[in-house]
Amino acid sequence: MKLANQVFSRQILKEYYFLYGNQIAKHIKEIPKREFAYASVDRPGLKRHLSLENSERLCDMLKTVSPLHFYHSGAYYLFPDKEMDAKNWIEADLIFDIDVDHFENKDLPNQDFIEYCKLCYNCFPPSTDICIKCNNKLKSKLWLNQKDLFEAKNEAMRLTNILNQSFGVHETNMTLYFSGSRGFHVILDKNEIKNLDQSSRMDIVDYMRLTGYNLSYSEPKDLKNILKQFIQDDYKIFDKKERKILEAIKKKMLNKDESESLTLIQKFSPKNRSIFEKYIKKKKMIEIDAPVTSDIHRLIRAPYSVHGKSGLSKIPVQDVDLFNPFSDPVLLSRRKITLKISYMPKTIFIDNEYGPYFNEVKELPECFAMFLIGRGVAYIV
Amino acid sequence: MNKQIKIDLDWIIKYPFTEEAREYIRINVPPLEEFTEDELINIMDYAFKKIQTILVGHDWSEWTKELEMMSYPLGFALIKATNNSALWRSFADKERKRIQLKLGKEDINSIIYIAKNTFNLRVKYENNSFLIHFLDYLSISNKFASERWKLVNRKIELGYVTLEKNSVNRIIAEYVRFSILDKMKQPSSFPPIIQKYVPKLNEYVKKNRIIREKPIELINSVKNRNDLPPCMKEIYDDAFKGENLAHASRFSIATFLISSNWNADQVQHLFSFAPDFNPKMTKYQVEHLAGLRGGRTKYKSPSCKWMRTFNICREDETCKGIINPLQWKTKQWRTRKNIK
Numbered sequence: 001m002k003l004a005n006q007v008f009s010r011q012i013l014k015e016y017y018f019l020y021g022n023q024i025a026k027h028i029k030e031i032p033k034r035e036f037a038y039a040s041v042d043r044p045g046l047k048r049h050l051s052l053e054n055s056e057r058l059c060d061m062l063k064t065v066s067p068l069h070f071y072h073s074g075a076y077y078l079f080p081d082k083e084m085d086a087k088n089w090i091e092a093d094l095i096f097d098i099d100v101d102h103f104e105n106k107d108l109p110n111q112d113f114i115e116y117c118k119l120c121y122n123c124f125p126p127s128t129d130i131c132i133k134c135n136n137k138l139k140s141k142l143w144l145n146q147k148d149l150f151e152a153k154n155e156a157m158r159l160t161n162i163l164n165q166s167f168g169v170h171e172t173n174m175t176l177y178f179s180g181s182r183g184f185h186v187i188l189d190k191n192e193i194k195n196l197d198q199s200s201r202m203d204i205v206d207y208m209r210l211t212g213y214n215l216s217y218s219e220p221k222d223l224k225n226i227l228k229q230f231i232q233d234d235y236k237i238f239d240k241k242e243r244k245i246l247e248a249i250k251k252k253m254l255n256k257d258e259s260e261s262l263t264l265i266q267k268f269s270p271k272n273r274s275i276f277e278k279y280i281k282k283k284k285m286i287e288i289d290a291p292v293t294s295d296i297h298r299l300i301r302a303p304y305s306v307h308g309k310s311g312l313s314k315i316p317v318q319d320v321d322l323f324n325p326f327s328d329p330v331l332l333s334r335r336k337i338t339l340k341i342s343y344m345p346k347t348i349f350i351d352n353e354y355g356p357y358f359n360e361v362k363e364l365p366e367c368f369a370m371f372l373i374g375r376g377v378a379y380i381v
Numbered sequence: 382m383n384k385q386i387k388i389d390l391d392w393i394i395k396y397p398f399t400e401e402a403r404e405y406i407r408i409n410v411p412p413l414e415e416f417t418e419d420e421l422i423n424i425m426d427y428a429f430k431k432i433q434t435i436l437v438g439h440d441w442s443e444w445t446k447e448l449e450m451m452s453y454p455l456g457f458a459l460i461k462a463t464n465n466s467a468l469w470r471s472f473a474d475k476e477r478k479r480i481q482l483k484l485g486k487e488d489i490n491s492i493i494y495i496a497k498n499t500f501n502l503r504v505k506y507e508n509n510s511f512l513i514h515f516l517d518y519l520s521i522s523n524k525f526a527s528e529r530w531k532l533v534n535r536k537i538e539l540g541y542v543t544l545e546k547n548s549v550n551r552i553i554a555e556y557v558r559f560s561i562l563d564k565m566k567q568p569s570s571f572p573p574i575i576q577k578y579v580p581k582l583n584e585y586v587k588k589n590r591i592i593r594e595k596p597i598e599l600i601n602s603v604k605n606r607n608d609l610p611p612c613m614k615e616i617y618d619d620a621f622k623g624e625n626l627a628h629a630s631r632f633s634i635a636t637f638l639i640s641s642n643w644n645a646d647q648v649q650h651l652f653s654f655a656p657d658f659n660p661k662m663t664k665y666q667v668e669h670l671a672g673l674r675g676g677r678t679k680y681k682s683p684s685c686k687w688m689r690t691f692n693i694c695r696e697d698e699t700c701k702g703i704i705n706p707l708q709w710k711t712k713q714w715r716t717r718k719n720i721k
Contacts, residue, residue, distance in 0.1 A: 085676020
């Protein structure tokens with residue numbers, strides 16, 4: 001990070017943690033049993049294995065360090081400050097992470113990209129191939145936009161719905177957070193759930209992601225809807241060979257009722273069965289990030305801390321329908337500051353439209369400046 | 382107590398692990414020191430005969446109900462006193478099978494009664510199906526290799542998994558197995574009469590080859606590519622091709638090879654083809670996994686289930702019946718030698 005950006009980031013984060021330190025401490029349960037970790041503005045790497053006695057110590061540390069990223073363990077330990085093997089694991093929250101970067105089966109057609117140079121870090125509009133300054137081949141980088149986050153929001157709603165309907169978890173026993181960047185976290189911290197071992201957590205991951213789903217053992221998930229969807233589908237996300245098989249299955253299924261279709265499915269050849277399973281998986285899986293849920297030692301961004309790559313805060317989401325990810329989690333200062341923008345596509349931030357900007361000096365709110373610095377496309381002048 | 386359940390001596394003999402049976406035995410079987418030597422020898426002989434019969438997999442028919450009831454704690458203590466965990470497992474498994482058979486003949490109320498009263502399981506019966514809470518289900522089902530038991534292949538609603546009678550019986554029987562193994566592991570002392578029978582039982586176990594001796598050398602050696610299961614073979618080949626391996630692939634191949642007696646240098650060499658190879662970092666990480674650094678814990682090779690979750694399982698017909706890639710080579714050896 002450029003020095004001017006470092007100075008600015010440190011300043012704005014110091015102010016933020018002074019104001020919101022208490023809020024963070026209030027939202028982390030059983031502080032003495034957690035491992036804490038942070039990344040600072042001016043030093044690369046993560047400082048791990050920290051233990052804090054109580055909320056006062058946590059607030060003091062935040063005010064002193066003003067971290068760029070701040071994490072706590074989902075796990076509760078007897079000795080959180082020791083090395084992994086000596087921590088003595090007691091239990092762990094059950095964490096789900098929905099991140100658009102890890103979506104495998106969702107069509108995200110409206111993504112914005114920017115091109116950037118690995119040598120000089122300058123950014124360019126999508127059509128550019130070569131860096132004007134160093135003649136280097138440019139790399140594409142995904143831009144964070146509202147449309148993607150809308151998809152993540154839908155996925156998070158599907159997840160909470162399954163937790164409620166299938167697993168019987170009451171809404172009051174799970175907390176939905178905006179992650180501060182490209183998705184959402186759902187955290188379950190009821191006593192019994194916290195005791196789940198890694199193997200059971202993997203089974204829950206597999207249930208959500210439909211890994212190991214086998215039509216020989218179970219009926220298609222949500223049969224009525226999947227059949228309706230299947231008949232109307234154009235199978236665009238499948239390759240040519242698979243599409244042909246799916247079209248043939250569709251022909252057989254036309255004008256058949258639910259039970260007739262089910263009988264047909266049960267008589268599928270192994271090949272057809274496997275393609276139909278794949279179809280159900282693509283349509284019905286919940287795109288959770290598997291390692292996050294199955295890892296019982298995972299570090300997770302602390303609630304109300306700032307995501308250093310977006311300047312947005314990780315906050316609990318009360319009403320998903322009304323939640324605006326480019327406005328509600330903006331808790332940093334809105335004073336104005338001047339900065340030079342290498343390139344950014346059009347972006348709506350706190351209900352204002354900015355850009356596209358290419359090689360321009362602009363006066364922008366500090367919160368948005370932090371967003372652009374975090375995305376690596378601007379620096380303070 | 383549930384009025385519809387008849388708890389009598391037959392019940393006690395059938396289900397000696399239940400709360401009622403343990404209480405009944407505690408009240409009705411006097412402490413060992415109160416028996417005369419002749420009485421004790423007779424019951425002990427009976428218990429020994431029963432254990433011998435069960436361990437070789439034959440059916441046991443009781444002589445008298447009283448003898449059966451009184452001999453149970455003695456037989457249990459005898460197995461425990463051998464301090465042989467393989468024998469404990471063998472006995473627990475035989476008991477698991479016996480219980481499953483018995484439960485198959487029980488009515489719905491009795492099954493629910495045992496599940497609830499003995500193991501605190503949240504089980505109910507609605508619309509002609511058994512329902513078990515997913516947390517109780519998972520704590521057992523995730524030990525099974527078959528995909529049929531995976532949560533994804535079960536119907537689950539409002540926290541309850543729908544099961545047919547056979548499956549719910551299997552779950553309860555597994556709880557019995559685990560509770561037997563738990564009790565075996567608890568420390569205790571044994572009276573001389575039990576100690577006297579331990580060498581006899583050990584000899585019997587050896588003579589009848591009740592415990593399978595594992596070819597340790599075979600499990601722990603990967604000499605060439607053909608010794609690798611399909612999942613590891615793919616990662617191994619990708620590593621030599623210089624592909625950029627995902628974290629899960631690196632972790633699994635490294636721990637697998639370390640468990641197969643490869644040393645840290647050999648494993649490090651495998652990663653040297655990676656495009657982002659950093660000798661210092663790789664050495665540190667491999668040595669950490671091998672238990673040569675940090676907390677000195679040697680990391681275990683992940684299970685087949687773990688490999689499936691991370692989408693790096695490459696299961697084929699050679700993998701049938703194994704739950705960890707480390708078992709693959711032994712399985713091939715057993716198949717070749719036609720050993721079950």
